[in-house]
Amino acid sequence: MRRLPEEFREALAGLRRARHRQEITLDEIPAPGRLAPFAVAxxxxxxxxxxxxxxxxxxGRFIxxxxxxxxxxxxxxFRVVTYIRASLEADVGNDPMVGAVAWTWLVEALENQSARYSEAGGTATRVLSESFGGLGSRPDTIDIELRASWTPAGPDTTEHLEAWADMVSAFAGLPPVPDGVTPLPRIRRN
Structure with a gap:
């Protein structure tokens, strides 16, 4: 097994320090092997x-x-590559500005966490799914997908993962939670 560079070990430690909301479950998954000599997903x-x-x-995925x-x-x-997907209500999903809003969530999350970065880029895609034939009784759905990447300013990745967790929360429709505040559970009415 090859030895991990010190900078990558520092980056992994930063990921372990990152905090996120209780509604988010994070799991390590296999990282792509051909994009860089070292990766974690x-x-x-x-x-x-x-x-x-x-x-x-x-x-979502954070690589x-x-x-x-x-x-x-x-x-x-270093490079962070992300993917986030969430279902939208029809009135929101049909709004032509929803892609720009998704990109704004990314930029604001990075800024709010003071995550220093450069070379950000990405795409926001609305996916309309319509069912036919034997599946025709299923309702139409609209999903938003954000694929984005950026270059962290250094090996400290704590703020980058925390910003990404904030983005996933925004996509899920969860309101921001200030430090020291515990959110009440969501109540769904039928």
């Missing part, structure tokens, strides 16, 4: 704690790549 599911058996409110030699595309030695 996390999967997140956001569920309503009052309804743990209900489907997730949002889901941290590290190439000690650096990358001219990244303009650094």
């Amino acid at each position: 996390l999967a997140a599911d956001v569920r309503d704690p009052a309804q743990p058996d209900a489907s997730e409110l949002a889901t 941290l790549l590290h190439d000690p030699a650096g990358s001219p595309v990244w303009q650094g030695t």
